[in-house]
Structure formats: C-alpha cells, structure tokens
Amino acid sequence: MWHNNEPVDKRRRFVDAPGFASQMIPTATSLSNGLRKRCFSDSGDHDDRPPKSRRTSPINYITDGEDPPIRKCLPMSFACGVAETIDFKMKLSHGALLTILNFVFSRSLSFAFTISHTGVHRSSRNNCSSLQMATSGPLSCRAIGIGSATPRTVITNVDLEKVVETSDEWISSRTGISQRRVLTHPLVTSEDEDKESLTTLSVTAAQKAVEMSGINPEDIDLVICATSSPDDLFGDATTVAASLGCTNAFAFDLTAACSGFLFGLVTAGQFMDRKNSGVKNALVVGADALSRWVDWGDRNSCILFGDGAGAMILQGTADSDIGKEGVGLLGYSAHSNGMGHEDLKCGFKGESNHVSTPGDGVDLSKGSYNYISMNGSNVYKFATREVPKVLQEALDAADIKADDIDWLLLHQANIRIMEAVAKRLGVPMEKVITNLSDYGNTSAASIPIALDEAVRAGKVKKGDVIACAGFGAGLSWGSAIIRWG
Numbered sequence: 022m023w024h025n026n027e028p029v030d031k032r033r034r035f036v037d038a039p040g041f042a043s044q045m046i047p048t049a050t051s052l053s054n055g056l057r058k059r060c061f062s063d064s065g066d067h068d069d070r071p072p073k074s075r076r077t078s079p080i081n082y083i084t085d086g087e088d089p090p091i092r093k094c095l096p097m098s099f100a101c102g103v104a105e106t107i108d109f110k111m112k113l114s115h116g117a118l119l120t121i122l123n124f125v126f127s128r129s130l131s132f133a134f135t136i137s138h139t140g141v142h143r144s145s146r147n148n149c150s151s152l153q154m155a156t157s158g159p160l161s162c163r164a165i166g167i168g169s170a171t172p173r174t175v176i177t178n179v180d181l182e183k184v185v186e187t188s189d190e191w192i193s194s195r196t197g198i199s200q201r202r203v204l205t206h207p208l209v210t211s212e213d214e215d216k217e218s219l220t221t222l223s224v225t226a227a228q229k230a231v232e233m234s235g236i237n238p239e240d241i242d243l244v245i246c247a248t249s250s251p252d253d254l255f256g257d258a259t260t261v262a263a264s265l266g267c268t269n270a271f272a273f274d275l276t277a278a279c280s281g282f283l284f285g286l287v288t289a290g291q292f293m294d295r296k297n298s299g300v301k302n303a304l305v306v307g308a309d310a311l312s313r314w315v316d317w318g319d320r321n322s323c324i325l326f327g328d329g330a331g332a333m334i335l336q337g338t339a340d341s342d343i344g345k346e347g348v349g350l351l352g353y354s355a356h357s358n359g360m361g362h363e364d365l366k367c368g369f370k371g372e373s374n375h376v377s378t379p380g381d382g383v384d385l386s387k388g389s390y391n392y393i394s395m396n397g398s399n400v401y402k403f404a405t406r407e408v409p410k411v412l413q414e415a416l417d418a419a420d421i422k423a424d425d426i427d428w429l430l431l432h433q434a435n436i437r438i439m440e441a442v443a444k445r446l447g448v449p450m451e452k453v454i455t456n457l458s459d460y461g462n463t464s465a466a467s468i469p470i471a472l473d474e475a476v477r478a479g480k481v482k483k484g485d486v487i488a489c490a491g492f493g494a495g496l497s498w499g500s501a502i503i504r505w506g
C-alpha cells in the first residue's frame with residue numbers, strides 16, 4: 022500500500038515508469054522507477070507523467086518544489102535509492118548482498134541524498150537541483166595491471182555492404198568504425214584449444230593483467246565480471262576465477278551494459294576502501310559478446326557492435342598514497358535513468374513451453390531474448406548531454422581540472438560522441454584515447470581494451486591522469502578519474 026492521499030495534481034510531479042520488461046541489459050533502473058511509481062502514484066487512471074521537458078531526469082520529479090509525501094513510503098523510497106544508486110543487477114545472491122551493503126554503508130560513498138528517520142532529504146553539498154547518485158573522491162586502490170583479448174574473426178565495413186544496405190563510407194563517417202571482431206559459433210572450430218567464448222576471452226585478458234601486476238592469482242580476493250552477455254546466464258565470474266587459479270577469491274557478475282566496467286571498478290574500489298573488507302587485490306573484467314544479440318539485418322545497429330574482453334587488477338593502497346598527488350582511483354560519479362531504458366534494450370522474449378501439470382497444465386516460457394533494439398538518435402543525444410556532466414562531477418570530486426587530465430578515455434561507441442564530449446570539456450582530440458575503428462563498440466569491454474592498448478603502446482605512462490566515462494543501456498552512465506601506476 023504505497024499510495025498516498027495527495028491530490029492528483031501534486032502526484033503529477035512524480036515519476037512514472039515505462040512498463041516493466043525482463044531484459045538482458047539492466048533491469049535495475051526500470052525497477053527503481055517502477056518502485057517509484059508505486060510510491061507516488063495511485064491506481065494509474067490518470068496521466069501522472071511529469072511534463073515532457075523534465076522527463077529526462079526522474080530524480081528531479083521527486084525533489085522539485087515541495088517535498089513529496091515521502092515519509093509515507095520510506096521503505097520503498099529506500100529501495101528506489103538503493104536500486105538507482107547501484108543500478109545494476111548482480112547475479113550471485115551473496116555477492117549482490119555484500120555489494121549492496123558495501124555501497125550503502127561504505128564510509129566513503131557520499132550519497133547526495135541522505136536517508137534519516139525523518140525521510141529523504143536533498144543534499145546541500147552541491148546545492149544541486151536534482152539528486153545525485155553516487156559521487157566520491159579518492160578510494161584507496163590503484164590499478165596495477167591491465168589486459169585484453171578480442172576474437173579472431175574480423176568483419177569489415179566492406180563485408181557488411183554485402184549483409185545490409187550500407188557503405189564503408191557511411192559507417193566510417195557516421196561512427197568512426199572500420200571493422201569489428203566477433204565470436205563465431207562454438208561448433209565451427211573443431212580443436213578444443215581453438216574454441217573461443219566470452220569466458221576464454223575474459224580469462225586471457227585477466228591472465229595478461231595478472232602478469233603485468235606481478236601478483237599471483239591466489240592473491241586475488243575479489244573477481245567481478247561486468248557483462249550483459251555471459252556464456253552462462255548465472256554468470257561467468259566464478260568460471261573465470263577458477264580458470265585463472267583465483268582460489269581465494271569470491272566472484273560475481275555485474276550487469277550494467279556499457280557502463281559495466283566503470284561500475285565494476287567503483288564497486289571493487291568500495292570493497293578496497295573499507296579496510297575491514299578483507300579485499301586487498303581485485304580483478305575487474307569487462308566482457309561482452311553483443312554480436313550474439315544483434316539483428317544482423319538491422320543496419321541501424323549491426324554496424325556498431327563487436328565482441329571482446331578487458332581486465333584490470335586493482336590493489337588496495339594506504340590512505341597516504343591516495344589523493345590529488347597520489348595514484349589510484351581519484352574520484353568517480355555514477356548515474357542511471359530507467360526512464361530511458363526503451364532507447365536501448367534487449368528484452369526477454371521466451372518461447373511457449375507447455376508443462377502438463379494436473380488439470381490443463383501451465384504455459385511457461387522457454388528462455389530466449391529479442392534482438393537488441395536501439396533508438397540511435399536518442400542514445401546519441403543522451404550521451405553527448407550527460408557524459409560531459411558526469412565527467413565534470415568526477416573531476417570535481419577528484420579536485421582536478423579538465424585542463425590537467427592527460428587522457429580522455431570514453432566508452433568506444435561513436436567517434437562523434439567522443440568529439441562532442443571532448444569539445445564540451447575543452448580537451449583536445451590528441452588527448453582522446455580511441456581504438457573504436459578496429460573493434461567497434463565492445464560494450465563493457467571497450468574501456469579496458471582501449472586502456473590496455475594505450476598502456477602497452479607506451480602512450481599512457483605512470484602518473485598520467487585518465488578521465489574515463491562509460492554510458493549505455495539502462496540508461497546508465499558513470500565516470501572515474503584514474504592516476505595510472
């Protein structure tokens with residue numbers, strides 16, 4: 022019973038959510054808005070959607086003007102806050118519980134809203150007009166290793182000219198992509214050692230990262246696999262950990278689409294920042310095989326995606342090592358908005374599966390998913406609008422100016438998005454790390470793959486400040502400022 026007795030016109034200010042849809046790419050943002058709807062709307066026989074101009078930021082709706090009747094639904098609001106703050110689903114219940122607790126109670130996580138016995142308050146920290154999600158300054162951890170792996174099979178733009186009505190010129194000029202690498206069906210290779218899967222790519226990437234770090238796999242305490250397209254629906258992290266020999270780690274998957282690696286990094290950082298968590302070394306993998314979920318007859322989306330995996334080893338640091346001059350994760354910011362989940366999704370489809378229980382039996386679903394569906398123009402606008410802001414938030418949290426960053430490393434989605442963001446921040450394109458041309462959009466893998474190449478090419482050096490941002494389905498977006506080394 023989360024309904025309230027406020028007049029309808031007051032409730033109109035609150036958020037409505039798009040319909041629930043089970044989907045591969047994150048459900049937490051749509052869930053949080055669903056919860057919010059239950060908190061703030063009645064039976065739904067009126068249009069309680071907020072004015073169109075305010076629909077892009079649902080958080081505004083509960084903070085604009087007078088305080089909402091929030092006390093009456095504090096438990097649900099709490100759930101909304103947690104779901105939106107964390108904004109990903111984790112597939113292992115214990116891992117999920119630990120991570121949620123970690124996020125909620127970590128001393129370093131400065132929620133811009135606070136929940137007290139009197140209800141939910143706006144933060145006065147930034148005097149912001151909307152509630153921020155999770156933003157914080159330094160976490161006591163640093164990156165000590167990076168690695169990546171991509172599939173053997175290459176599909177060029179010219180190849181795609183034979184698949185859909187498109188041209189190399191159109192794809193290159195509109196996206197910056199020349200080719201992408203894809204996992205082929207496991208049955209096409211006969212030799213076991215030749216078989217590629219998302220898990221084998223993840224393990225290879227992780228092995229390279231471990232090698233660079235100089236630590237042993239047994240020293241790793243936590244493995245997070247950020248992916249929306251695991252080989253196993255229950256998650257790949259435990260398999261990756263086992264293949265690598267991480268015998269002392271607990272492992273879980275995290276789904277936040279193309280923001281997955283960034284969110285995984287921040288999650289691992291939270292564990293390491295809590296000295297009593299027992300996590301000294303963590304492996305964060307970003308891996309995706311969206312080629313499995315792309316409609317290869319849809320020229321709007323099939324040109325964009327590729328497969329791959331990237332991995333980073335993080336190590337806990339003493340508090341004295343962090344801060345403006347120190348190495349490590351200097352600041353971050355993370356957001357989500359389930360109002361936009363229709364713009365990029367991969368929803369559950371299911372095939373009819375009749376089970377003959379006593380009586381008429383029951384029609385269940387045999388699991389399957391639709392193809393990825395995307396409103397490219399909306400996603401483009403969302404990215405160019407929100408990514409500069411979320412980067413600025415992390416820079417502010419890290420107390421670093423945009424002029425002082427050495428590298429800008431954005432999720433590799435579209436070169437035009439990178440150009441627009443760089444321009445907005447006043448960062449010259451020479452400082453933008455990109456390998457989009459060779460791999461396309463590899464979702465959660467794109468940031469660590471690009472960083473791995475830049476580090477191994479000697480481009481990124483010890484002490485360099487890298488401003489990273491991920492964005493994608495959910496909708497979700499986040500940023501992290503890293504001083505390398």
Ligand code: COA
Pocket residue numbers: 186187188191192195196279320321324325395397398400401434435462492493494
């Ligand atoms: N080849 C040739 N023409 C194509 C095409 C293709 N692969 N895809 C679309 N077109 C056509 C359209 O049908 C349209 O034709 P019309 O004007 O006759 O209707 C025309 O090109 C322009 O389409 P439009 O959608 O306006 O192109 P765009 O410049 O916005 O580029 C995207 C489209 C998808 C490349 C761009 O919107 C984008 O990158 N968006 C972000 C997507 C993204 O990054 N998603 C993942 C985020 S994690």
